[in-house]
Amino acid sequence: xxxxxxxxxxxxxxxxxxxxxxxxxxxxxxxxxxxxxxxxxxxxxxxxxxxxxxxxxxxxxxxxxxxxxxxxxxxxxxxxxxxxxxxxxxxxxxxxxxxxxxxxxxxxxxxxxxxxxxxxxxxxxxxxxxxxxxxxxxxxxxxxxxxxxxxxxxxxxxxxxxxxxxxxxxxxxxxxxxxxxxxxxxxxxxxxxxxxxxxxxxxxxxxxxxxxxxxxxxxxxxxxxxxxxxxxxxxxxxxxxxxxxxxxxxxxxxxxxxxxxxxxxxxxxxxxxxxxxxxxxxxxxxxxxxxxxxxxxxxxxxxxxxxxxxxxxxxxxxxxxxxxxxxxxxxxxxxxxxxxxxxxxxxxxxxxxxxxxxxxxxxxxxxxxxxxxxxxxxxxxxxxxxxxxxxxxxxxxxxxxxxxxxxxxxxxxxxx
Amino acid sequence: xxxxxxxxxxxxxxxxxxxxxxxxxxxxxxxxxxxxxxxxxxxxxxxxxxxxxxxxxxxxxxxxxxxxxxxxxxxxxxxxxxxxxxxxxxxxxxxxxxxxxxxxxxxxxxxxxxxxxxxxxxxxxxxxxxxxxxxxxxxxxxxxxxxxxxxxxxxxxxxxxxxxxxxxxxxxxxxxxxxxxxxxxxxxxxxxxxxxxxxxxxxxxxxxxxxx
Numbered sequence: 001x002x003x004x005x006x007x008x009x010x011x012x013x014x015x016x017x018x019x020x021x022x023x024x025x026x027x028x029x030x031x032x033x034x035x036x037x038x039x040x041x042x043x044x045x046x047x048x049x050x051x052x053x054x055x056x057x058x059x060x061x062x063x064x065x066x067x068x069x070x071x072x073x074x075x076x077x078x079x080x081x082x083x084x085x086x087x088x089x090x091x092x093x094x095x096x097x098x099x100x101x102x103x104x105x106x107x108x109x110x111x112x113x114x115x116x117x118x119x120x121x122x123x124x125x126x127x128x129x130x131x132x133x134x135x136x137x138x139x140x141x142x143x144x145x146x147x148x149x150x151x152x153x154x155x156x157x158x159x160x161x162x163x164x165x166x167x168x169x170x171x172x173x174x175x176x177x178x179x180x181x182x183x184x185x186x187x188x189x190x191x192x193x194x195x196x197x198x199x200x201x202x203x204x205x206x207x208x209x210x211x212x213x214x215x216x217x218x219x220x221x222x223x224x225x226x227x228x229x230x231x232x233x234x235x236x237x238x239x240x241x242x243x244x245x246x247x248x249x250x251x252x253x254x255x256x257x258x259x260x261x262x263x264x265x266x267x268x269x270x271x272x273x274x275x276x277x278x279x280x281x282x283x284x285x286x287x288x289x290x291x292x293x294x295x296x297x298x299x300x301x302x303x304x305x306x307x308x309x310x311x312x313x314x315x316x317x318x319x320x321x322x323x324x325x326x327x328x329x330x331x332x333x334x335x336x337x338x339x340x341x342x343x344x345x346x347x348x349x350x351x352x353x354x355x356x357x358x359x360x361x362x363x364x365x366x367x368x369x370x371x372x373x374x375x376x377x378x379x380x381x382x383x384x385x386x387x388x389x390x391x392x393x394x395x396x397x398x399x400x401x402x403x404x405x406x407x408x409x410x411x412x413x414x415x416x
Numbered sequence: 417x418x419x420x421x422x423x424x425x426x427x428x429x430x431x432x433x434x435x436x437x438x439x440x441x442x443x444x445x446x447x448x449x450x451x452x453x454x455x456x457x458x459x460x461x462x463x464x465x466x467x468x469x470x471x472x473x474x475x476x477x478x479x480x481x482x483x484x485x486x487x488x489x490x491x492x493x494x495x496x497x498x499x500x501x502x503x504x505x506x507x508x509x510x511x512x513x514x515x516x517x518x519x520x521x522x523x524x525x526x527x528x529x530x531x532x533x534x535x536x537x538x539x540x541x542x543x544x545x546x547x548x549x550x551x552x553x554x555x556x557x558x559x560x561x562x563x564x565x566x567x568x569x570x571x572x573x574x575x576x577x578x579x580x581x582x583x584x585x586x587x588x589x590x591x592x593x594x595x596x597x598x599x600x601x602x603x604x605x606x607x608x609x610x611x612x613x614x615x616x617x618x619x620x621x622x623x624x625x626x627x628x
Binding site: 149150151225226227229230231232233234235236237238239240246247248249250251253255256258259260261262263264265266267268269270 | 428430431432433464466469471472473478479480481484485490492493494495496497501502504505508509511512515519521522523525600602603604605606607608609611612614615616617
């Protein structure tokens with residue numbers, strides 16, 4: 001008796017709070033918000049064990065047994081919510097089914113024929129609507145919502161479209177095979193329409209829709225990753241702006257458990273040489289050696305080597321003449337002039353000599369090269385030359401001298 | 417034993433510290449697509465205290481140390497990190513510059529094209545972008561004495577190509593493909609963000625971005 005009483009009480013609670021429960025089921029993902037307005041309904045439903053929650057502060061969730069009942073009793077509502085157009089056509093079609101059966105019962109063949117064409121037209125519209133509804137999603141997928149520039153708005157739009165696809169999916173699920181078979185009865189005309197054409201359209205629609213939903217979810221994941229990276233870059237940019245000269249460091253880390261992104265190897269060079277000890281490689285190595293010899297350093301890699309009729313190896317003792325450096329040559333001449341006393345009174349101004357030579361060389365390089373060359377002379381030659389420096393003191397560092405000119409003179413000892 | 421040129425090139429590239437992706441080494445990336453090949457490469461590397469790893473976005477392969485208890489491995493990881501850390505500011509500035517030039521709300525990712533001509537056109541019409549490029553060229557990674565935007569941009573793109581972040585495509589030499597080395601850089605940045613407690617950028621809108 002007590003059990004019957006409890007069950008009746010539960011059914012009465014469902015009737016009393018039907019609106020809130022339906023709202024939670026249809027629009028709020030089976031959740032009832034935890035607020036002052038819902039205190040009564042929540043207490044009652046908790047008392048009848050129709051809701052659950054993990055924490056005290058969380059919203060209450062309808063229990064699965066109740067959700068299954070609601071799924072069953074709200075099919076028509078879900079259909080209307082998902083696509084009002086398809087729902088309207090389906091209602092029209094149901095009325096036409098009634099008229100059709102009535103005309104058939106009364107043997108009104110003209111009316112029956114007319115209603116048959118109306119049913120066909122209505123059903124073709126439903127099928128067309130189902131196709132159109134699923135096709136809409138492919139345009140969203142191909143665009144990737146790129147027409148929305150703001151990342152947050154793009155993510156929100158993606159959410160909306162996923163929700164709409166979910167609603168359409170609910171609509172397709174609401175047409176179950178058993179209902180359609182009941183509707184068709186034994187009538188061959190209705191059976192053909194309801195058990196052949198409509199299920200085929202629904203099946204195709206569901207297939208397209210599940211693909212669309214999958215793609216939309218992937219797009220959403222990508223958009224969220226893009227948003228994360230954008231925030232990451234923005235965060236670093238601000239941090240660098242606010243902390244001048246900041247350089248991240250991992251010196252404090254032991255690296256015993258190295259984070260995966262940091263674990264990257266240092267370059268490991270793999271070097272191999274030709275095997276000169278294996279006679280089998282001789283021919284290849286000789287060919288390589290010949291190619292290396294015929295290529296000049298400046299030609300290497302730019303032109304193919306000219307084909308040779310014969311290969312000539314260096315004769316022992318042969319030498320290639322090396323081009324003289326014009327600067328070295330000039331210095332050598334100057335030293336010779338000074339030592340031999342063939343010029344003026346045996347005195348040469350280094351900068352004048354440079355300008356007379358026509359060499360494109362700056363004064364500093366010229367003076368330092370000249371000094372280095374004189375330093376490198378043999379002691380006997382060096383003792384025959386006296387160098388006089390023209391210099392300026394550094395205005396700031398008094399110990400420093402800037403050399404601005406050099407005069408080379410034959411030393412007095414050597415003149416005598 | 418028969419040699420396998422693809423195996424040799426793949427292992428050489430991995431040991432040299434290169435990041436293998438569809439855009440930088442398409443042939444090697446395709447070679448690594450199958451599990452038996454991954455296993456073969458990994459087995460080889462393990463004999464040298466190394467292993468095969470993927471970036472978190474699964475779009476690139478790289479070589480990691482298997483056992484980091486050895487001091488030389490730890491030193492190498494620290495050295496690799498320093499190389500990124502020293503240039504991180506320049507790389508972040510480049511990412512922001514591209515976002516502004518392309519009027520995009522996300523940083524560059526693997527497989528995207530960068531067209532030098534288009535970038536230059538936008539930079540030269542916006543003084544703020546020119547200033548950003550100039551500031552970028554004062555960083556070590558992109559340092560140059562060039563004072564014109566075209567020359568500066570060329571140096572930036574060339575240096576990123578040398579560093580493996582971009583790959584030139586086509587015959588003009590002015591179109592570049594972003595490689596998945598960016599994915600690896602984002603992984604490193606994500607780690608640094610967590611490790612150093614750097615907050616995400618929560619600015620609702622960047623007025624400069626809007627102007628561009």
